[in-house]
Amino acid sequence: MASVRLPPLPVLMTWPKPNYVNPVSQKDLLLGFELPLLFITIVVVVLRAISRSVYSRLAIDDFLMFGAALLAIALMVVTCLSVEHGFGRHIWDVQLSELEPAQKVRCINYYKSYIRVV
Numbered sequence: 681m682a683s684v685r686l687p688p689l690p691v692l693m694t695w696p697k698p699n700y701v702n703p704v705s706q707k708d709l710l711l712g713f714e715l716p717l718l719f720i721t722i723v724v725v726v727l728r729a730i731s732r733s734v735y736s737r738l739a740i741d742d743f744l745m746f747g748a749a750l751l752a753i754a755l756m757v758v759t760c761l762s763v764e765h766g767f768g769r770h771i772w773d774v775q776l777s778e779l780e781p782a783q784k785v786r787c788i789n790y791y792k793s794y795i796r797v798v
Contacts, residue, residue, distance in 0.1 A: 692755045695772040703773035718756045725749045758788055 686692065725746065732738050744771040759767070766774035 697771045698775075700773065701774055703769050705763075706768040710768045711760060711762055714756050714760050716752060718760075721749055721752055721756070758785060761785075 728745070729738070729742065765776045765781040765785055767785070789797055
């Protein structure tokens, strides 16, 4: 667990007491945004592919959009799966054993976002 960096002790002392039993979570809100957006993304991309293949031919912009949609879908899936590793909870309600997997997921999201920008 050497890869996880904790805040300095004065900052840790200002945190409230952790609640590992029933922590306040934004899991439902996170999934409530991500899952409909995932569905809308898939529907729009499929409808565009169908319309472009029926009324004209697929061009380079369509393939670029398919690639961007695949990366966006991958980011949404990882975000939805990351709620099991502490995403959506306050940092003081996340156990130390969950911090390392959360850091790995955060790193995956960072690199996927970087690829989408480039």
